[in-house]
Amino acid sequence: MGRENAEQMIYVIQFLVFLIFVSSVESQLQQGFYDGTCSSAEETVRTAVHNAIQSNRGTGAGLIRMHFHDCFVNGCDGSVLIDSTSGNQAEKDAPANNPSLHGFEVIDTAKSALESKCPGVVSCADILAFAARDSVAVLGGPSWKVRSGRRDGRVSRSSDVASNIPAPTFSLQQLTQSFSSKGLSQDDMITLSGAHTVGVSHCSSFTDRLYNFNSTTPQDPSLDPNFANHLKAQCPNGTSNSSTVVNMDFLTPYLFDSTYYFNLRFGRGLLTSDHALLTDSNTATTVQTNSMNENMSWSLKFAVSMISLSEIQVLTGQQGEIRTNCHVIN
Ligand code: HEM
Ligand SMILES: *[C@@H]1O[C@H](CO)[C@@H](O)[C@H](O)[C@H]1NC(C)=O
Ligand SMILES: *[C@@H]1O[C@H](CO)[C@@H](O)[C@H](O)[C@H]1NC(C)=O
Numbered sequence: 001m002g003r004e005n006a007e008q009m010i011y012v013i014q015f016l017v018f019l020i021f022v023s024s025v026e027s028q029l030q031q032g033f034y035d036g037t038c039s040s041a042e043e044t045v046r047t048a049v050h051n052a053i054q055s056n057r058g059t060g061a062g063l064i065r066m067h068f069h070d071c072f073v074n075g076c077d078g079s080v081l082i083d084s085t086s087g088n089q090a091e092k093d094a095p096a097n098n099p100s101l102h103g104f105e106v107i108d109t110a111k112s113a114l115e116s117k118c119p120g121v122v123s124c125a126d127i128l129a130f131a132a133r134d135s136v137a138v139l140g141g142p143s144w145k146v147r148s149g150r151r152d153g154r155v156s157r158s159s160d161v162a163s164n165i166p167a168p169t170f171s172l173q174q175l176t177q178s179f180s181s182k183g184l185s186q187d188d189m190i191t192l193s194g195a196h197t198v199g200v201s202h203c204s205s206f207t208d209r210l211y212n213f214n215s216t217t218p219q220d221p222s223l224d225p226n227f228a229n230h231l232k233a234q235c236p237n238g239t240s241n242s243s244t245v246v247n248m249d250f251l252t253p254y255l256f257d258s259t260y261y262f263n264l265r266f267g268r269g270l271l272t273s274d275h276a277l278l279t280d281s282n283t284a285t286t287v288q289t290n291s292m293n294e295n296m297s298w299s300l301k302f303a304v305s306m307i308s309l310s311e312i313q314v315l316t317g318q319q320g321e322i323r324t325n326c327h328v329i330n
């Protein structure tokens with residue numbers, strides 16, 4: 001082989017190595033994934049979220065919970081957005097999601113704006129990850145950079161929901177196990193439960209604590225009795241209107257602050273799973289620390305844990321698809 005041929009050969013090899021490098025990078029999430037293909041992607045979502053919360057303050061909480069429920073069932077792949085069809089009951093129609101999950105129209109608004117600007121480019125899964133981040137920020141919480149490039153899944157089954165979404169009756173051990181099965185630590189679980197500092201719950205998620213604790217004791221003794229009375233007034237035994245909702249944080253229901261943890265310490269956590277964070281001395285100490293949020297310690301941890309949540313089992317590269325309409329697979 002002559003010297004020029006050898007040099008050419010080296011160039012070819014370098015180019016092949018470069019291609020392998022590019023394709024491996026392409027199959028990972030990255031910040032600013034849409035910079036070259038749809039530079040207004042994040043701004044468009046932010047505007048939609050901002051406008052929606054402006055007209056209905058409760059919408060932000062809906063979007064934060066929607067992202068969590070997307071990520072815990074088959075990864076953050078936008079599968080929670082898919083509608084049921086005659087042959088398939090989708091995730092959004094499972095009892096943990098219907099009728100309580102809301103905010104779908106915000107994702108639709110962002111998606112249709114993006115489809116007219118850059119058709120077929122921005123995934124529904126990424127729009128939801130951006131929208132959850134923006135909701136936290138608009139409600140006064142921390143913000144973070146979302147690494148994007150998620151692809152949309154093509155499977156959404158209602159039967160996958162109950163086994164993956166933790167129940168409000170869970171003990172500390174069950175909660176820890178549920179998060180651990182998604183690669184999240186017990187501390188991530190405690191940190192992310194702080195999202196219950198905003199939003200609402202239907203009576204049915206907690207009335208057992210008021211009327212049906214166990215066979216001998218109607219009311220959960222860990223509830224502050226005054227707080228229990230406040231809840232009973234809103235959710236009467238047996239006659240609660242099934243659409244009635246109660247604020248998860250009775251003090252600052254629209255602020256993304258550390259009051260959730262403060263409430264817990266005084267028996268004013270709404271769900272059994274909220275109170276469960278106090279049932280071990282180590283986790284109770286974490287609740288106490290988070291409640292003070294000194295130097296933003298909880299807020300900063302929340303941002304870090306949300307990044308982990310939002311990257312559970314993502315589809316990237318050529319996997320999945322970019323849905324045209326978030327409600328239906330292409
Ligand atoms: C730790 C285990 C968790 C359990 C057992 C749980 C359970 C629940 C339940 C039962 C509700 C009320 C639903 C209703 O009746 O309307 C709720 C609401 C909510 N959850 Fe969780 N959750 C958990 C973790 C999380 C996480 C990790 C996030 C987000 C990071 C989150 C965000 C929310 C939000 C924002 C609401 C209010 C939704 C609204 O206002 O529509 N939750 N959760
Ligand atoms: C709540 O209602 C159920 C069913 O109607 C009844 O069995 C129970 O005694 C009531 N509990 C309280 C505390 O009123
Ligand atoms: C019901 O709960 C109370 C308060 O925690 C407890 O003292 C009692 O032993 C429990 N009873 C049953 C039957 O589990």
Ligand SMILES: *[C@@H]1O[C@H](CO)[C@@H](O)[C@H](O)[C@H]1NC(C)=O
Nearest residue numbers: 238239240241242243244245
């Ligand atoms: C339940 O509450 C909803 C919304 O507040 C109201 O439209 C509906 O009429 C109520 N239903 C009953 C049976 O009171």
Ligand SMILES: *[C@@H]1O[C@H](CO)[C@@H](O)[C@H](O)[C@H]1NC(C)=O
Nearest residue numbers: 289292293294295296297298
């Ligand atoms: C908070 O920040 C101050 C000033 O930097 C520092 O002295 C203090 O130790 C910090 N507190 C905690 C709990 O880290």
